[in-house]
Amino acid sequence: MEIRKIEGGGITTPRGFLAGACYAAIKSRKTEKPDVAVLYSEAPCAAAACFTTNKFCAAPVLLGREVLKKGKARAIVINSGNANAATGEQGIKDAKAVELAAEEALGLGEDEVFVCSTGVIGQRLPYEKVIEGVRRIVPTLSREQGTDAAWAICTTDLVRKEVAYELKLSGGTVLIGAMAKGSGMIHPNMATMLVYITTDAKIAAADLQPILFAAVDKSFNMTTVDGDTSTNDSCFLLANGLSGIEIKTEEDKAAFAELVDAICTDMARRIASDGEGATHLIEVEAYGLPTEKDARLVARSIAGSTLFKAAVFGRDANWGRIMAAAGYSGADVDPTRADCIIKSAAGEVQVMENGFGTNFSEELAKKVLTEHDITVIVRFYQGDGQAKAWGCDLTYDYVKINGDYRT
């Protein structure tokens, strides 16, 4: 695929996408950080989405599944500060009120707007404040406010997450942009993450959905911060066709899917890297398992091991915990022949070879673990299954952030 990264780009980089954000007093008054965002397309979009598998899914997720059935949308309203989850029938009514008010303010018909919420679970959504925010934002929508929107959707995130690319297809170039939030309650299927991808390519919704599913499965479903699958996770992909370039050939479809994959993986890494309290990004690569499913289980289990995460925080190459996590992952693993390498920009150490610990240099291991980005490679000799997963270390700050988040 032929791509060009667009510096400073985001969700409003593709043609016809506008955004806006404001502070609507949903988050505490202390900071007055923006807490409502609107993403709008000047033309109808083919829409694809993936939602959380948590049975206690939030009201906006229930509503979003309905909107998605039509495979099209024009806008998305997102609020942070309140998840509108575990709010019963009332929560659905509140989310629907936001949707209807946004549709009215934007001059759209019913079921053309997705709503998303992220924040505290179990408190009623102050929907009137969200609506008031949307009404203030609509007249100001612009291509310049993509970054404001990327900040507005954040909760405990320390960095905003935006990216945009130009992709060359057979008929010409299209633009793809994305923004994401996610920091805590991050775990496969999916994480507390909200991800928005926009493109001005022309593509049918029926083609869009499988591309998004496949990308989410390789990226966000392989990312864990704390093992807690959120009630609100959602990932959207909107295509408005305003580039005039249609994705029809198999080659174009493959190139587009590859870029969506890359964007999702990039966002997944950034979410893990910005994990609550994290001081390390942990990338796990598993090779040589009997099947891909086994490899996914092993990679995710290691990335999610509380004990290993604490060891990384302490810069301790405690590879026994890596192997223990592989062992309880539920995958078919043969412990008698396995290798393990820990590496980073500072070097690499082979800590296990052929099922047995090596006499590695503790000094070098400490140095390797001093870097922010750590890669753990586990290699088995049972087949061709391989997978990658992302996580972060467990720190005092994670406990601090989550010991006193709500009150």
Place this chain on the structure above:
Amino acid sequence: MEIRKIEGGGITTPRGFLAGACYAAIKSRKTEKPDVAVLYSEAPCAAAACFTTNKFCAAPVLLGREVLKKGKARAIVINSGNANAATGEQGIKDAKAVELAAEEALGLGEDEVFVCSTGVIGQRLPYEKVIEGVRRIVPTLSREQGTDAAWAICTTDLVRKEVAYELKLSGGTVLIGAMAKGSGMIHPNMATMLVYITTDAKIAAADLQPILFAAVDKSFNMTTVDGDTSTNDSCFLLANGLSGIEIKTEEDKAAFAELVDAICTDMARRIASDGEGATHLIEVEAYGLPTEKDARLVARSIAGSTLFKAAVFGRDANWGRIMAAAGYSGADVDPTRADCIIKSAAGEVQVMENGFGTNFSEELAKKVLTEHDITVIVRFYQGDGQAKAWGCDLTYDYVKINGDYRT
């Protein structure tokens, strides 16, 4: 069942069981805490055991499974400070060397001694030191050293875990004692826990094994500290028959099984309560699920939720995290009708009713969460499935302990 707790009792309370312990330099020289223990029965025992499900199970577990096939044993050697896990073929040879040396020192035949190890993974067992320790202990074996043995098997445990009961059966009274260790790497199937139960009742090994399985399933398999299933978990039940009382009738068998259940549950609670860095014991009771399996999933998921554990540490009644954990547990849960109560010796608060958050008193909730022992009750209305699980809060000290354990 008619029982009497024996104050100060432990594994040597039942007739004919002796114990001993010493410091054999397996743990660091800093503390010189005992690190080798021997448990010995003056008569042959029917033996039952449950072992970890971790595929990277430790050498002594592999060996133990072999010994268990004969359904009988006379002694158990336990070392702390080194897990003899991920040590390959060499690890099995080292464990076998300890077994053979112990059998020689005790004047027993092959496969009459179980060996257990707990501690750091991936370092070769200093088996000669263990053997030297066993040889020093054997001449000193006595009924008075039960508590010394209970200390010797500890790693990061802050308290020793011992208990003993007298049980009245149709033919007379029998004695049952137990000791356990476990603090970190605690998660279902099973935890890094070593549990030893002794009795002077006479019972066939074929009857003993199902009783132990059932008890472990209800207790240790429902206990989580950090989600990491250990490589070394083992639970043993030895019956030497020296009381002369045989368990034959169904009533006696039921009473005996009930007491084994109660002892395992008691030990599971104590292990969770002594979880690394823990300041709270969290007991979760789930009711009204479609099946017992669903209830087990829900209870364990809540007890294991990193986010909820951090909230309990912060004395924050963040019930949204309780419900989110129920939602991602994999169980068939209906979120629209659920109740949730948090209680302790300081009182109780209903935080959720009929699927919706209540206007509970934050002040009372903080007070409830100030107690060490917290109970979370979640009630669904879908069937008769119920289960209990145990866990502990996530604290700065957990991170501290596990960020620098090995080096």
